[in-house]
Amino acid sequence: MILFTVFGAPVRAEWLLDAAAAVKYDSNLTRAANGPDVRPGFAAALDASAGDFIAITGNDGVTLTAHARAESHVRYHGLDVAGIGGTAVYRHKFGVGWAAPWAALTVDGSYERYRSEIRDGASFDVRAEAGRRFTERVDALIGIACDRRYAPNERPEVPGIPGNPFALAGQRVYVQAGYALGEQWLFVLDAAIRRGDVESTSQQGAAVFAASSAIAEDPAFGDERLYAYRLRGTTATLGGTLSFALNDHASVDLRYRYASTRSPQSLEYRTSNVALLLAYRL
Amino acid sequence: MRDLEKIAALALFVAIAGAARGQTPGIDVRVVDRQGTPVADAVVVAVPADPNVRLPARLAQGNVVDQIDKQFVPRVQVVEVGTAVTFPNNDHVRHQVYSFSPARRFELPLYAGVPAKPILFDKPGIVVLGCNIHDWMIGYIYVSESPYFAKTRADGTAVLANLPPRAYVVRVWHPQMSVAEETTHKTVDVIPGPHANAAWTLELKPETGIRRAPAPGQGRGY
Numbered sequence: 001m002i003l004f005t006v007f008g009a010p011v012r013a014e015w016l017l018d019a020a021a022a023v024k025y026d027s028n029l030t031r032a033a034n035g036p037d038v039r040p041g042f043a044a045a046l047d048a049s050a051g052d053f054i055a056i057t058g059n060d061g062v063t064l065t066a067h068a069r070a071e072s073h074v075r076y077h078g079l080d081v082a083g084i085g086g087t088a089v090y091r092h093k094f095g096v097g098w099a100a101p102w103a104a105l106t107v108d109g110s111y112e113r114y115r116s117e118i119r120d121g122a123s124f125d126v127r128a129e130a131g132r133r134f135t136e137r138v139d140a141l142i143g144i145a146c147d148r149r150y151a152p153n154e155r156p157e158v159p160g161i162p163g164n165p166f167a168l169a170g171q172r173v174y175v176q177a178g179y180a181l182g183e184q185w186l187f188v189l190d191a192a193i194r195r196g197d198v199e200s201t202s203q204q205g206a207a208v209f210a211a212s213s214a215i216a217e218d219p220a221f222g223d224e225r226l227y228a229y230r231l232r233g234t235t236a237t238l239g240g241t242l243s244f245a246l247n248d249h250a251s252v253d254l255r256y257r258y259a260s261t262r263s264p265q266s267l268e269y270r271t272s273n274v275a276l277l278l279a280y281r282l
Numbered sequence: 283m284r285d286l287e288k289i290a291a292l293a294l295f296v297a298i299a300g301a302a303r304g305q306t307p308g309i310d311v312r313v314v315d316r317q318g319t320p321v322a323d324a325v326v327v328a329v330p331a332d333p334n335v336r337l338p339a340r341l342a343q344g345n346v347v348d349q350i351d352k353q354f355v356p357r358v359q360v361v362e363v364g365t366a367v368t369f370p371n372n373d374h375v376r377h378q379v380y381s382f383s384p385a386r387r388f389e390l391p392l393y394a395g396v397p398a399k400p401i402l403f404d405k406p407g408i409v410v411l412g413c414n415i416h417d418w419m420i421g422y423i424y425v426s427e428s429p430y431f432a433k434t435r436a437d438g439t440a441v442l443a444n445l446p447p448r449a450y451v452v453r454v455w456h457p458q459m460s461v462a463e464e465t466t467h468k469t470v471d472v473i474p475g476p477h478a479n480a481a482w483t484l485e486l487k488p489e490t491g492i493r494r495a496p497a498p499g500q501g502r503g504y
Binding site: 013014018020053055057058059061093096097098100133136137141176178180182183184186188190241243245246247248249250251253255279280281 | 374375376378380382389391392412414415417488489490491492493494495496497498499
């Protein structure tokens, strides 16, 4: 397929198809600071994307993909979600060979629709990354990102305080390192620090009220006592993924991720995520 | 004296029997790993033990390394020094083939189809191939100083055929071999008639190349 011409040379696109199915457990779906408000839960998720990689030169490539995802929760169906979006990635390699460092700019946009419509909305994520493969076994990357989520379905609860706690914005810095344990096994460690808006669902309280910039009733958990609050916070995340390649196109991943968020008024919540994924790439 | 006559008669019989089967002098090779599993893609090279022997030129054939389904095919190619190799791209996407190996450094800028010029391999050694777009692609060209070489098949066997009868130093190389190629030297006498045999048991390292399968945190695209 010839898409367009750069510097007079035909540019051929490379068709990409990715799909993943996962089962997930989250220890704190509500992102609640207090034990009685914490709601753990299981979910099943499907993720698919299709697109083109276009090698503009030997060192520059652009990937354009459309993606869709769906997630269904075992207990809290208000969190069930379907979303579509698109991603554009520009990647430059500083040299030739697998050891050459690279840099990439990614712009991702999506629209997600939840059963609990207060969460509906578009979100955008812009990332700048740089990385390098040091040996055939070891590679690493560092990145910075900005994210923004819109939530137009406001439900004001308190006069003078916005009712869109799921409208969030933040910035983060992250690192990731991979180590190939053998022909098929790969271990990836990742860590991130994010500053910005976070959402926490809990019962009413003076501390969370004082710290919040938006409040709305949160019907997703079937408990009328629970409200969603938007807070400012810093989230530290640490994760590890053990991946087993079934063949050249498929792998099974077991992922664990721990996150701790600190907000003003000494509010702090923690979450643990475990996911088992089957990933396929054409 | 009678014993000597018997041995001579037996040798003559074996030689005639071999010739009757159309068998030219050579070496039957078998390569297995420590578990006894046949090793494919092992390169076997025979060099006359006498350094004064002048080596004939081998007819160039099959000097191609294809790119099919984003892999080098064959993964291991053996050529004699002084051979030109072409790198046709049979994929629908472009590749950028390169090597940083001391035996031959080269780079074929992003291309589709067949590059206009083949690459000449004029130094013996091992040339590791890569693609700058698809990092998992890896291939090897073994550039042999001798025209007497072969590559093992899936059953771990190979035949070094049409060898002029004399003594040879035979060695083996494989991409995953954990020892130096020089440690595999064997001296083999090739005589008219039946093939000589040579066998190796190799210690192979696990393959730790860059994987093609989806990797965590890889994102979309390359």
